[in-house]
Amino acid sequence: QVQLEESGGGSVQSGGSLRLSCDVSAYNYDRYCMAWFRQAPGKQREGIAGLDEDGKTYYADSVKGRFTISRGNLGKSLFLQMDNLEPEDTAHYYCAAGLGPYYHGGVCPLGSDQGAYGTWGRGTQVTVAS
Numbered sequence: 001q002v003q004l005e006e007s008g009g010g011s012v013q014s015g016g017s018l019r020l021s022c023d024v025s026a027y028n029y030d031r032y033c034m035a036w037f038r039q040a041p042g043k044q045r046e047g048i049a050g051l052d053e054d055g056k057t058y059y060a061d062s063v064k065g066r067f068t069i070s071r072g073n074l075g076k077s078l079f080l081q082m083d084n085l086e087p088e089d090t091a092h093y094y095c096a097a098g099l100g101p102y103y104h105g106g107v108c109p110l111g112s113d114q115g116a117y118g119t120w121g122r123g124t125q126v127t128v129a130s
Contacts, residue, residue, distance in 0.1 A: 002027045002119045004095045009124030016085050016128070022078040022095030022121060031100030033108035035117060036069060036080045038091035038126075045094070049080060050108030052101050058108050062088075085128045095121040 008020040020036070035050040035058075049069040050058035057069050068081040078095055096117035101107050109116045 002097065004097060004119055004121035006093065006095050006121045006124040009093060009126045011127040011129065012085055014085065014087055014128055014130050017081070017083045018085065018126060020080040020082065020093055020095075020124060020126075022080075024076050024078060024095075024097065027075075027097055027119070029099065031102050033098050033100055033104070033116060034069075034071065034078050035096045035098075035108060035110065036067075036078075037094045037096055037114065037117075038089075039094070039123075040088075040091040043091075044112055045114060046112060047096075047110030047114070050110055051078070052108050056101075056108075058110055060110050082126070085126075087128045087130045090126060090128050092123045092125050094123040 003025045005023045035047050037047045039045040048060040048063045051069045066084045070079045097119040098117035
């Protein structure tokens, strides 16, 4: 059974950095999308960064240039390097996995499109103080 477990959240000052990790177990699909979503209080969950089986990355405009998604060499870990954090980045962050871009019009969906992802972690909290 596929399991995802996030870690690395915490509290930082505005302008600081955090690195989130997602441990991936038992995910053996050749074609996949992996993504980071976040949900702030009172807001919808939104996808902010994605990565496919070829290493192609996808970013929401709100984090482009500040966040970097990557994977471990053995494909058992997913990371999100977050730099120049802003108070608006405060949210619960989730790791998600789903079928690859082949099944979604050639991209890993982000934004409000959660339906492409069938496996989720429990999330980790990120709080950015101004």
